Amino acid sequence: MLERSWPAEGATRVPYWVYQDEDIYREEQRRIFLGPAWNYLGLEAELAEPGSYITTFVGEMPVVVTRDMQGELHAFENRCAHRGALIAMHARGRAERFNCIYHNWTYDHAGNLTHVAFRKGIGGKGGMASDAKPESQAPKKLRVEALHGIVFGTLSESTPPLAQYIGPQILPRLARVMIKPVKLLGTYTQVLPNNWKLYMDNVKDTYHASLLHVFFTRFRINRLTQKGGVFVSADGAHHCTYTEMVEDRGDAYEAGGMRSAGGAHDFRLEAPELLEQVDELGDNVAIQILSLFPGFVLHQIRNSLATRQVVPKGIDRTELHWTLFGFADDDEAMLRRRLLQANLVGPAGYISMEDGAATGFVQRGVAASPDRASVIEMGGAAIGSGDSRVTETAVRGLWKAWRSYMQV
């Protein structure tokens, strides 16, 4: 059991030890990532061909995701039954079978051990005894489900079916983005100097977006005064926030003296075509950020579409694997638009470069105060959907779900 107690205030406080303790980090691997949660594995478009595979992570577990010759998706631990070496060492590829390089043990696309080199020895000498059971240490297999072109896996038999796990509040918001076959545009990794949960906190924090990200506010891309809202799943685990395309002409930020409004400095883009949006999804939404517990984000920022996979690499290090995509039927103008709007996101993103800095500041700021806690009281103590984004309701949802998994 974890010897930790939560502050008496409950949902409105998050103690800083959650970002610092090695014990917590280890338990999260077991109870969350390897437990009853669906983890993002990749896009179906990355596994288009029979025999193709990608390698990724579920928490710290290395995982191979495959499409077999019959077209079926599989995922299994990237660990040989013999000595534990990686079975697949490349990021992606096509393979008829997987041979561990160490001693050439062989696996099929489902992760079944199909051949042990020299199992019966050579010339009647050496080899394994007839009752040896190398399969007893076989790589763990994941249950795999693909939904709207996105592939997820879970290591637990008790995880509910994926659609049920995501729930009726969030699933339609995921479906509204994934309307057509996807075309991969590219990938990169942003290394964040903080605990993985600080990034998820940040993603779910609708209150910060227009205050930290000045680019948003100066150009009136996203202000809390614009029409929008937030959806939170019943268990608090997943969230979705959106902003409509209507231009905000109010002056709440200027009147409030917010740094992000820019004061007297009149900041205008010389090349505003960077931001021109075509309403390709047909519902007048400019920005939608969706997250699924524990570490998946899907964004639509104007015509920029991407998944982000949160991969923990220690208590104070997180990798964010970005995969930007368009649709298979994009014309040249749409492709150009998506590539221009790639400037908004990623490590050099006009509106996302600050996230890594801000979450790193928290990791450093709380270094000596595991006994103190975040104050998360915007919007009161409630956890639920609403039409205001001046709230931390989705952040409280994250911690409700986390505490339920971790039993603290």
Add this chain to the structure above:
Amino acid sequence: MSGTDFELRLQVEELHARYAHALDNDELERWPEFFTANGRYRITTAENEARGLPLPVLYAEGHGMLRDRVASLRHANIYEPQRYRHMVSNVLVEADGAGVKSVATFLVVRIMENGEAMLFASGRYVDRISRGEMRYEERVVICDSRRFDTLLAIPL
């Protein structure tokens, strides 16, 4: 190598050097001037290039977009004070009709305000240069690694 080729090589190396010094000296406002009026600047990764995937980490075409990037870094984006130190070497130069092609390798060390320094990026500059103006018509920055630490604020 003829005298003309030698002179061209010196001009290209001088351009690369002035570009690196401008960024390392925090003279970001001068950065757009290293490009022709319609010049293109793109940062990508060797992995995306090898896969034929078009995704840029950063992309700008023309002085307007280049100046927007600088204005945003100066007035909008929040990032810890930091500097770069560029090392540019192995410069190849090839005259190509009215233009010039150049490939060069780079290392960029990033130095934070607290003194922490790290090897932030390595890769290749693949350039097309206007011979008349001695400015970049296109500068493609192909980073060897797909990983970027925390954020990429200052251009490479």
